[in-house]
Amino acid sequence: MNITIIAETNGNQLHSVTSQLAGAASSLGGTTTLLCPGGVGESEASEISGVSKVISLKGDCFSSFDSGAWSAVMAPHCDGVVIASSSPTGRELASQIASKMGVPVVQDLTEIGQDLKMTRSVYSGKAIETSTASGSCVITLRQNAFESAGSGGNAELITVDSTSEVSVAVKEAMAKASERLDVSEADIIISGGRGMGDPANFSHLNEVADVIGAAVGASRAAVDSWDEIPHNMQVGQTGKTVNPSLYIAVGISGAIQHLAGMRSSKYIVAINKDPDAPIFGVADYGIVATWEEALPSLKEELAKL
Amino acid sequence: MGIYSRVDRDNMTIAVLLKQVPDTTSKIAVSDGRVDQDSVSKWSTSPYDEYALEYALQLKESGGGDLVAITCGPSRSSKMLTDAAAVGADSMLHVEADTSEMDSRQIQSILAAAVKHCGADVILCGKQAADTNSGSTGPGVANLIGAACVGMVSEVNVDGDGFSALRASPSGNERVMVSKPCLFAFDKAATELRRPNVKGIMMAKKKVIETVSPGDLGVDIGESGVKIHAHDLPPEKPPGQKFEGAESVSIVVSKLREEANVI
Ligand SMILES: Cc1cc2nc3c(=O)[nH]c(=O)nc-3n(C[C@H](O)[C@H](O)[C@H](O)COP(=O)(O)OP(=O)(O)OC[C@H]3O[C@@H](n4cnc5c(N)ncnc54)[C@H](O)[C@@H]3O)c2cc1C
Numbered sequence: 001m002n003i004t005i006i007a008e009t010n011g012n013q014l015h016s017v018t019s020q021l022a023g024a025a026s027s028l029g030g031t032t033t034l035l036c037p038g039g040v041g042e043s044e045a046s047e048i049s050g051v052s053k054v055i056s057l058k059g060d061c062f063s064s065f066d067s068g069a070w071s072a073v074m075a076p077h078c079d080g081v082v083i084a085s086s087s088p089t090g091r092e093l094a095s096q097i098a099s100k101m102g103v104p105v106v107q108d109l110t111e112i113g114q115d116l117k118m119t120r121s122v123y124s125g126k127a128i129e130t131s132t133a134s135g136s137c138v139i140t141l142r143q144n145a146f147e148s149a150g151s152g153g154n155a156e157l158i159t160v161d162s163t164s165e166v167s168v169a170v171k172e173a174m175a176k177a178s179e180r181l182d183v184s185e186a187d188i189i190i191s192g193g194r195g196m197g198d199p200a201n202f203s204h205l206n207e208v209a210d211v212i213g214a215a216v217g218a219s220r221a222a223v224d225s226w227d228e229i230p231h232n233m234q235v236g237q238t239g240k241t242v243n244p245s246l247y248i249a250v251g252i253s254g255a256i257q258h259l260a261g262m263r264s265s266k267y268i269v270a271i272n273k274d275p276d277a278p279i280f281g282v283a284d285y286g287i288v289a290t291w292e293e294a295l296p297s298l299k300e301e302l303a304k305l
Numbered sequence: 306m307g308i309y310s311r312v313d314r315d316n317m318t319i320a321v322l323l324k325q326v327p328d329t330t331s332k333i334a335v336s337d338g339r340v341d342q343d344s345v346s347k348w349s350t351s352p353y354d355e356y357a358l359e360y361a362l363q364l365k366e367s368g369g370g371d372l373v374a375i376t377c378g379p380s381r382s383s384k385m386l387t388d389a390a391a392v393g394a395d396s397m398l399h400v401e402a403d404t405s406e407m408d409s410r411q412i413q414s415i416l417a418a419a420v421k422h423c424g425a426d427v428i429l430c431g432k433q434a435a436d437t438n439s440g441s442t443g444p445g446v447a448n449l450i451g452a453a454c455v456g457m458v459s460e461v462n463v464d465g466d467g468f469s470a471l472r473a474s475p476s477g478n479e480r481v482m483v484s485k486p487c488l489f490a491f492d493k494a495a496t497e498l499r500r501p502n503v504k505g506i507m508m509a510k511k512k513v514i515e516t517v518s519p520g521d522l523g524v525d526i527g528e529s530g531v532k533i534h535a536h537d538l539p540p541e542k543p544p545g546q547k548f549e550g551a552e553s554v555s556i557v558v559s560k561l562r563e564e565a566n567v568i
Binding site: 293 | 329330332335340352408410413432433435436438439442443444445449453454455456457459469473479480481482483484487492493528529532534536537538545546550553555560561562568
């Protein structure tokens with residue numbers, strides 16, 4: 001079986017999830033080719049264990065994201081099972097490549113088994129779907145759901161110059177307001193809800209986050225009520241779906257739409273003053289207390305570790 | 306010459322692609338290895354599609370042209386089209402089909418044919434549907450009709466010779482320009498969704514939904530390349546442990562370290 005991996009990039013670097021895609025590929029067995037759009041991270045990519053060939057695609061069309069232009073260059077190099085990350089850009093690119101190949105795409109897999117048995121979560125995590133593809137297909141994998149391949153590989157590196165007509169022109173790029181870790185990247189997340197009372201109180205969440213290297217998230221009520229809390233922090237049905245090892249919900253009631261984005265976290269801690277808050281129904285560890293009382297000691301206890 | 310063609314306001318046909326999904330508040334039951342559609346207590350328009358509809362209406366108001374609401378799904382989905390007409394969609398196209406076992410390629414080919422059937426050159430949809438949570442449809446349809454594709458959009462405006470859209474990028478936000486034909490896949494947007502008024506509802510009731518089959522549109526969707534084995538309910542989580550008072554923080558922290566091994 002031939003496997004093609006689409007490298008995930010992060011600005012001018014290879015994103016660490018690329019190594020997870022290679023890890024999943026090696027569990028399938030077969031010959032693995034890795035495509036580096038724009039040539040980003042090509043040398044690092046060639047050291048990922050299990051990859052036999054890296055195709056570094058150079059060209060002006062890769063200077064900003066245009067899934068139509070990128071896929072036009074990439075699809076001809078794709079063969080067999082194509083694997084990408086289920087990040088927003090990864091999904092968009094995967095869909096375009098699949099459409100150009102005339103094959104289906106199955107998004108956001110959390111497991112791959114024997115004979116490419118694919119597992120993913122559907123209906124906001126209320127059901128699990130298992131399926132198989134009858135021929136070539138494109139799949140995207142959820143970040144942190146697969147083991148990384150090691151380094152120490154020595155893939156053949158081929159550079160291909162390509163051109164493609166760009167139809168999405170970037171007029172202006174606006175950097176994120178904060179340099180904090182994004183919730184979709186983080187292995188530990190601490191999120192605040194309306195119960196935080198005031199956006200300024202999110203500083204207490206930031207302080208705890210800094211101690212354990214966590215990202216800070218928010219409920220929709222917090223995002224909608226306060227301009228200071230941007231939408232890219234929102235977790236839930238109309239925000240981000242996250243899959244961290246630890247999710248700490250503070251002053252969040254646990255509405256079904258919030259749970260839709262975080263219930264698949266490995267461990268959930270809830271801090272809420274209302275003992276009947278629905279969030280306690282999904283929490284592995286619940287603390288009935290106000291955040292005013294709980295956060296200072298949480299910060300202190302974590303700092304002791 | 307720039308890459309943008311002049312927006313021909315009177316001739317612009319805007320399509321919004323809508324999908325009906327179980328409301329998030331509905332319980333999901335499984336029978337015979339499939340999610341039991343009959344047990345769904347409430348069906349709604351997928352939330353991101355609602356933002357697409359809102360911006361489609363705003364584009365129509367600022368740029369002129371006609372707005373057609375399109376869905377592909379079983380007969381119950383037509384209600385969603387009537388709801389869209391009640392807030393201002395001019396016409397409605399329902400491709401009636403059971404989509405539950407279709408793969409992404411099949412759905413996309415039907416919707417691409419539907420868009421062509423309507424002559425639409427500006428297409429708006431949600432970035433992903435709340436049931437499958439995939440996000441494949443928009444980019445796939447864009448490819449099939451040869452449209453520029455912009456995902457993660459939270460705002461779109463007619464801008465001189467083309468359209469200006471705000472999209473989320475890995476490093477923040479970007480304002481991008483595209484020309485027709487183009488497709489915008491919507492994220493949650495910072496806008497209020499409009500609700501129908503009585504007049505809108507009355508008007509919508511008088512409008513006729515064009516109902517067709519995939520065959521009527523001339524598409525042969527072929528076989529699905531993906532075989533669903535089963536839908537299962539997620540494994541039950543063991544009940545959690547609950548502690549009273551902030552004094553328990555230290556207990557929980559030590560459990561996170563010793564039992565859960567996550568810090
Ligand atoms: C279509 C749709 C999509 C949606 N998408 C999302 C989504 O993506 N994400 C999302 O989060 N929501 C979403 N929602 C909204 C969701 O229904 C809830 O309204 C929202 O999650 C509530 O946020 P919250 O828990 O912060 O606020 P509330 O429900 O108001 O809860 C606040 C909690 O804080 C607790 N509290 C108050 N003071 C303190 C204190 N001092 N210390 C500790 N605890 C305290 C209270 O006991 C309460 O439980 C969506 C809704 C709809 C209809």
